Amino acid sequence: MRETLYMEHMREHVTYNQEGGLSSPLILSSWTFHDTPNGSRKHDRKTAGFFSKSSTGERTFFIYPKEITWKSGMVPTARCSERCPPGLRVAPGKSHHVCCYECLPCAEGEISNVTDSEHCQRCPDVEWPNQKKTTCIPKTLEYLSYKEDSLTLIFSITSLLGAITTAVLLKVFISYRDTPVVKANNRAVSIILLASILLSFLSVFLFLGRPVDVTCMLRQTSFGIIFSVSVSCVLAKTIIVYIAFKATKPGTRWKKWVGQTLSNYIVLTCSSVQVLICGIWLSVSPPYQEYDMFSSPGKIIIQCNEGSVIGFYSVLGYMGFLAAVSFLLAFMVRTLPDSFNEAKYITFSMLVFCSVWIAMIPAYLSTRGKYMVAVEEPSGHPGGDG
Template sequence: MVKCAISKPLPILHKYYQSGDPVIAGIISQIYIFSDTITFKKSPTHELFDNRIYFIASWTYLASMDLLSTQGNFIPNYKCDTHNNVAAVIGGPNSDICANMATILNIYNIPQFIYGSAPGTNNKNEMPFFYRLFPSGAVQYPGILQLLLHFMWTWIGVIVQEDDNSESFVQNELPTFSQNGICFDFIGSFPKLTFTSEFTEMLEKGHDMFQVVMESTANVVIIYGEIQTIMNLRTLLYLSKFENMTLKAKVWIMTAQMDFTSVGIQRNWDIHFIHGALSFGIHGKDVPGFQTFLKIRNPTTEKGDGFIWDFWEEAFDCFFPNSEVDGLAKGPCTGEEKMETLPGTVFETSMSGHSYSIYNGVYALAHALHIMHSSKFKHRASVDKRRRDLLHQQPWQLHHFLRSFSFNNTAGETVSFDQEGQLIVGFDIINWVTFPNQSFLRVKVGRVDMKDSSNISFSIFENSIVWPSSFNQAWPFSLCNDHCHLGYSKTKKEGKPFCCYDCLPCPEGKISNQEDMDDCFQCPDEQYAANDKDFCIQKTMTFLSFEEPLGITLVVFALSLSSITALVLQIFIKHKSTPIVKANNQNLTYTLLISLLLSFLCALLFINRPERMTCLLRQVAFGVIFSVAVSCVLAKTIIVVLAFMATKPGSRMRAWVGIKLAYFIVFSCSFIQATICIVWLAISPPFPDVDMHSMTDEIVLECNEGSTVMFYCVLSFMGFLAIVSFTVAFLARKLPDNFNEAKFITFSMLVFCSVWLSFVPTSLSTKGKYTVVVEIFSILSSSTGLLGCIFCPKCFIILLKPELNSREQLIRNRH
């Protein structure tokens, strides 16, 4: 089916072009327009070259050589007349048409305007003769990539037509898509029909390719082809009905080289498959008066235009008298049929992008000729002479004027070419909307333009897009697999493209706050991961305070135990003259009770917000006070042993028994511990610190011990004193003495050692403020063990059994 207003508007437009400056009209008569359907030459005889069947290159060569012959005599390179010289040629829309005509016309340096896809060539000698009305691929292909990225279509299919341009597209452009995160489920091709013998092969290959498309999980398919590609695609879709092939909805993305065209057999075929498709189209605009011009066109008004008669018979499915068309199945043509009654699949009354390119090309050539003539001839006698002079110009003289000039067309737009002969224009993004009556609309939903040499401007109005019906007007997804949600990261699937991946939950402490993240990341130190691992939460500041229940409980216990210790001390002072108080060194007893009292109060230094002074004092105070307490116990134990040994006749131990030895033991042990603490404070003292990592959701304010080695040295020295005391007391536990403390000291040291031996692993396994709680508990429990085991039995006798606390009872028991 010939499509005059879509990609072949020539017989209708050539006279429309003449409505203007008579000089421009004369210039237009020297412009020859080639297409894959016809080669039209406006001349007195209106010669037509039909290249429609099988797209045979020989017809293009024939038409090109005929331009170089005398009118009516096919003798290439021999022209007797000078009134029909070729000024320029417009060719298209297929690249092979342009390439074939260039083979002949380049020899004569004839300007060639390409209104379709330009032929791929690396020959720099051919480039100066081409003027591309079709926008540059440097705009279209990045535009397609931007469209895919905008809708996050990363899993796509590609169908290309087998030709040099498609091969260049696959090799040069698709790798750029991959570099930007696009994967291809398939890259299929279908043959370009050239001879009838290849039609069956094309159908077989096309069917296999179409089956791959329908079985693919990709919802988006790019089609790269030329003007006849959509006819082939419609044929494959039509034949698929007889193959019981399941048809799935796809979002077709068509390149601007394609356009809607059809043959007569496809007149009533369904076009719903392109509903919701997106295509890149050559920028077009309605030209004033074009619709009116189309309405008055009919065969009766154009007696010399044979092409419109053929078009009329094909478009309205009728025949004229004396026509070669078989009219058995058709009605007669009246010539009064209206073009606006034709469905869009047969004829579009709007000016398409290809038609608009031809329109601009014709006027660009006319203006270039006009400028060239104006620069050479300052005085003109008449319009006829002006036009006559123009006809004698050589084609190669135009090139200088065609480069880098601009003009305003009648549609109100500026038309210009750059130094390389490329029309400076962008692409429209078209959304195809079909209707049951076989008509369709091309809705402009976006635009792609060259911003500068390295950037393009891309705009899309996604709310205006109508999607294929199967997607229920929802934004289609085209992914190899579902998105990895928040809290998950991608991991590659072996043997699959990089767009295919599995989703793994983020490990503990890491999050992913975006879909499809390559890896989870750690929250900042002051934040922690939420349960779903999709965002970070601010940590709370925490420390063992007086206000919280645990802190209050420990304070109550510390104060209660210190009060009990003070009460015991008061009892002992009140009954200081009794034998049980005097036994085992009264002053050591007072010193031990005071140190235990301070030990209970020392626990309060570990509670509340850590400050510099409290951090310095609490470990030092704890170490020195406990050392005094344990050294007192050690002194008591040693005194008991020495006292028993001194009672033996002739024993030399009498000289060692006395208050001085006890003081020496307490002072020396305490001095050693104090020295360790001073060294600790000198080299690496404790300081307030912030622990960001031990607790998941809390920032722990704590006292950093500074030197851990010195801290454990303090504990080790106290442990050494406790073990010595326990050993001596254990050996002296059965000495015959009515007020022997050795067995009570044995139990107290057993409790003390058990508590502090369990403290080390417990403190290492706890985190945050609970490490402080463990240390406070160890201080209170070990001090309580000393207080209870050593002083409870004595208090029981003093308060409840005073008869046992008498000298007479002591002497009676001894005898």
């Protein structure tokens, strides 16, 4: 049994067999309709394709795209999604059709520079995607710059003011070094203390600007030694104050310890320990300049790698130990008579220093790059110790 389907526009018959298959050839026609001047409609027909079945049973549908005339004049796109522009990538959608997909932005550090890109390309380590993620651009360099960072100007002015003030005090002490007041204030230790504070203020400039290997090796070691000298002077002055009041009792053995010899020995011994620690640190694993390319997106952080972590924290720990000992001794002798007793001022100074030092540790560990350097500088000024 055969069924016949009559095609009105084609004026042709298409015959199906009992199984629903085509028993007559299937031709794809392209029809174009247009109006004539006399009011009638004409049409043109072009064969755009046909369906054939070979003797082996293979079925093939041939199409001639050039013979097809589209109403809009443009070939329609067989898609249910808009094309993915550069900066996005193709991702499978919920539909099972291949033409239905989603456009997702490239991951951080990746770009796509073609339409309907299936994969995004990762930028080199020294480059970063632009805002549209269509091309890679060089990463910006980050460090405490003299030209671009206001923090650098603030630290420079503060350090210079502190250094000038300390230099004026040092000049006064040297000018009046033979007066009873300066002698009673432990002249040699006071001058060493003021000189070390002056150098501590000036050592701030080792932390500013673009780091290099030389400044990386000098910044922590020089500051650690200078700071240890200043704290050692404070410790020596505290011990001398304690011994001086103990020596006032008749027949006491403390009198032989009164003088500059003991204070000089304390300063030299305590400072030598820090020099030894820094020497071992520099000989085993010294600090060096490094480029951190991954901590901050789009930036290359130029910073100092401290080399040996044990050496770095040994220097900081020893400075904290000296400060803690000075604080405890000053606190013990704070109630002695006021005349020439610096213990109260030393106690307050060490209390402030220890508080800042303890607060600096979590802030230092939680920051990176130039902000880590910014945390180090104000927390390290020993200006109040004298």
